[in-house]
Amino acid sequence: MWLRAVDNLCLRCRGEQVSKELTIVQQPAEAAEHRGTLEQYSGAEARAFVIETQEQADIAAELLNDVKRRRQALEAAQRRLLEPMREAEARVRDLFRPALEAAGEADKLWRGKILESNQGPR
Numbered sequence: 567m568w569l570r571a572v573d574n575l576c577l578r579c580r581g582e583q584v585s586k587e588l589t590i591v592q593q594p595a596e597a598a599e600h601r602g603t604l605e606q607y608s609g610a611e612a613r614a615f616v617i618e619t620q621e622q623a624d625i626a627a628e629l630l631n632d633v634k635r636r637r638q639a640l641e642a643a644q645r646r647l648l649e650p651m652r653e654a655e656a657r658v659r660d661l662f663r664p665a666l667e668a669a670g671e672a673d674k675l676w677r678g679k680i681l682e683s684n685q686g687p688r
Contacts, residue, residue: 596643600636607633 593601606612607629617623 594643594647596640600640604633604636 612629615622615626617626
């Protein structure tokens, strides 16, 4: 009776095409507002900048601190945007966990039975 379950696989298990939605998100305002400045900080003028005096070293240190502040702001904004997705992913994983665990147990059981049958009588 349980072997008939193979004949009753759901359509998705038999290979039905499942459409996927793709949502395109615009670049967040935080990224847009920092991008231009950060690109200038690594552009041709910045590459040509030579530190020869204490004043130039102070300017470089200020720029480096600004890069750090901007990176932290970008990473914080990124975390705020990603957090709901991570929470949703965790909820989806929780929904599938019992079925996947059952699949793992069934796989282990049947692999063991096949292995046992291949070893022959003892």
